[in-house]
Amino acid sequence: MKLTRREFGVLAGAVGVGAASAKVSFASGGGKVVVIGGGAGGATVARYLKKDAPELDITLVEVQKQYTTCFYSNLYLGGYRTLDSITHSYSKLSDEYGVNVVHALATGVDGNAKTVTLETGDVLSYDKLVLSPGIDFRWDLIEGYGPEAAQVMPHAYKAGVQTQILKQQLEAMPAGGTVVIAPPPNPFRCPPGPYERGCMIANYLQKNKPGSKLLILDSKDKHSKMALFQDAYNNIYGDIVEWVAAEFTDGGVKSVNTADMTVTTGDGEVTKVDVANIIPGQKAGLIAEIAGCTNDSGWCPIVPETFESRLVPDVHVLGDASIAAAMPKSGFSANSQAKVVANAVRASLTGSKAFPPRFRNTCWSLISDDNGVKVGASYKAGEEKVEKVDGFISKVGEDDAVREQTFAEANGWYDAITADMFG
Amino acid sequence: MKKLTPLAALTVSVCLSSLAMADDVYDYGEYLSGECTTCHRLTGEYNGIPGIVGLEEADFIEALTDYASGERENQAMASVAKSLDKEMMEALARYFGAQEVADEEIEEQGAAEAEPENKD
Numbered sequence: 446m447k448l449t450r451r452e453f454g455v456l457a458g459a460v461g462v463g464a465a466s467a468k469v470s471f472a473s474g475g476g477k478v479v480v481i482g483g484g485a486g487g488a489t490v491a492r493y494l495k496k497d498a499p500e501l502d503i504t505l506v507e508v509q510k511q512y513t514t515c516f517y518s519n520l521y522l523g524g525y526r527t528l529d530s531i532t533h534s535y536s537k538l539s540d541e542y543g544v545n546v547v548h549a550l551a552t553g554v555d556g557n558a559k560t561v562t563l564e565t566g567d568v569l570s571y572d573k574l575v576l577s578p579g580i581d582f583r584w585d586l587i588e589g590y591g592p593e594a595a596q597v598m599p600h601a602y603k604a605g606v607q608t609q610i611l612k613q614q615l616e617a618m619p620a621g622g623t624v625v626i627a628p629p630p631n632p633f634r635c636p637p638g639p640y641e642r643g644c645m646i647a648n649y650l651q652k653n654k655p656g657s658k659l660l661i662l663d664s665k666d667k668h669s670k671m672a673l674f675q676d677a678y679n680n681i682y683g684d685i686v687e688w689v690a691a692e693f694t695d696g697g698v699k700s701v702n703t704a705d706m707t708v709t710t711g712d713g714e715v716t717k718v719d720v721a722n723i724i725p726g727q728k729a730g731l732i733a734e735i736a737g738c739t740n741d742s743g744w745c746p747i748v749p750e751t752f753e754s755r756l757v758p759d760v761h762v763l764g765d766a767s768i769a770a771a772m773p774k775s776g777f778s779a780n781s782q783a784k785v786v787a788n789a790v791r792a793s794l795t796g797s798k799a800f801p802p803r804f805r806n807t808c809w810s811l812i813s814d815d816n817g818v819k820v821g822a823s824y825k826a827g828e829e830k831v832e833k834v835d836g837f838i839s840k841v842g843e844d845d846a847v848r849e850q851t852f853a854e855a856n857g858w859y860d861a862i863t864a865d866m867f868g
Numbered sequence: 869m870k871k872l873t874p875l876a877a878l879t880v881s882v883c884l885s886s887l888a889m890a891d892d893v894y895d896y897g898e899y900l901s902g903e904c905t906t907c908h909r910l911t912g913e914y915n916g917i918p919g920i921v922g923l924e925e926a927d928f929i930e931a932l933t934d935y936a937s938g939e940r941e942n943q944a945m946a947s948v949a950k951s952l953d954k955e956m957m958e959a960l961a962r963y964f965g966a967q968e969v970a971d972e973e974i975e976e977q978g979a980a981e982a983e984p985e986n987k988d
Contacts, residue, residue, distance in 0.1 A: 493902070800900075834951065865905050
């Protein structure tokens with residue numbers, strides 16, 4: 446007979462068995478956690494905390510009322526997914542798990558008073574703060590590019606409206622047009638992202654806009670899954686895509702002109718474009734800087750074992766905003782780190798067991814119809830940083846059946862991870 | 869509550885301590901399962917990724933061991949399986965074995981998909 450945990454607990458309680466737990470003094474009641482950012486990191490932390498310690502008071506601050514995943518947004522650009530199919534509600538987190546979801550912008554953090562201030566003027570107190578704010582852009586890196594320019598030359602690197610703008614521009618472009626992608630310098634969110642986007646846009650152009658060209662003006666000389674993507678650019682999209690390393694343009698795109706629709710690279714060459722996807726260099730989401738958690742790099746140093754901030758006590762930072770290398774900045778990584786953070790926060794507030802951390806990442810990319818590739822690794826918490834333990838990557842020349850299975854896996858992962866995040 | 873005789877008390881405490889150990893295994897499995905549910909649905913369905921819910925513990929452990937050895941081929945699962953020691957595999961087998969597949973349709977689908985494809 447298998448005793449359910451609840452039955453065991455009742456039995457144990459009847460004879461007084463049970464671990465005594467150290468009590469901590471709380472801001473109120475059973476311990477208050479504020480999570481800022483409702484993406485792959487934040488939503489996961491909120492759900493896992495409420496799932497495993499329902500007595501805790503968990504508030505999730507996320508300005509957007511629905512969440513469009515940045516991962517799989519390239520598939521929307523390629524016509525493989527609707528935007529609706531990659532957009533998720535917070536209602537299960539609030540209604541089924543009891544997370545207090547607040548749709549407002551967090552504008553201030555006081556690490557001493559342990560409070561978060563919202564744009565509305567409301568103040569939230571916390572025992573533990575979790576920051577998972579994703580990225581913000583280094584607008585200073587490309588002349589003529591900023592939030593206004595992004596309405597004309599979208600980055601589409603925060604999913605939702607920006608992705609829709611880019612998709613609509615591609616649809617409106619006449620056949621024979623020129624599209625440019627300007628991938629960012631390291632480190633940035635989703636290393637394979639701009640290159641999967643190259644495949645997805647090329648695929649769309651190949652099917653819908655004959656004679657069109659896609660120019661990828663990189664700020665780097667190398668990129669993630671390089672052999673796999675370059676194989677696609679040369680052999681599947683050979684008459685559409687040209688990828689240009691930074692060394693040939695003296696650093697990639699350095700300035701843009703949204704009135705003329707031109708981009709200019711470091712060597713001074715001006716290119717007229719119909720559609721420009723400019724992805725600037727990045728830094729931690731602004732609230733992390735406001736909270737005092739960033740260093741000179743613009744990202745947040747953390748303790749690998751728990752992802753606690755090295756700079757502000759009782760604050761954890763995870764996901765893209767954190768310095769988690771060797772882990773890449775990805776949704777999968779954020780979800781993995783979130784579980785380590787939830788375990789550590791729960792242990793700290795309730796005296797429950799803090800298990801040793803485990804970290805993993807797998808990134809799937811879609812190259813063309815039923816043609817998926819992947820790269821991934823397992824990681825561990827080293828003294829100074831997160832360290833890679835082993836890794837794997839798809840191979841050029843794999844047969845169609847393997848690529849088809851890899852894509853099928855990616856779809857299964859998407860359903861599972863979004864259920865893991867949002868319930 | 870009636871006071872237990874010494875023998876009864878001993879019996880109860882032995883039972884409870886083995887249950888406590890069983891609960892520790894389950895709890896460990898539940899913690900570790902967070903790594904699995906990123907890809908494998910807790911509802912147990914197959915969607916490009918096999919269902920792992922409600923399996924016999926020995927079969928669950930055998931599947932992981934086969935991935936670690938390369939007997940079953942999948943790069944992601946090889947990486948996962950190699951990162952798990954025996955205690956972890958047992959804990960996961962315990963936890964997932966105790967979960968219930970969401971509905972009959974998924975259970976039938978899972979049984980059909982359970983045969984490994986790449987055994988040579």
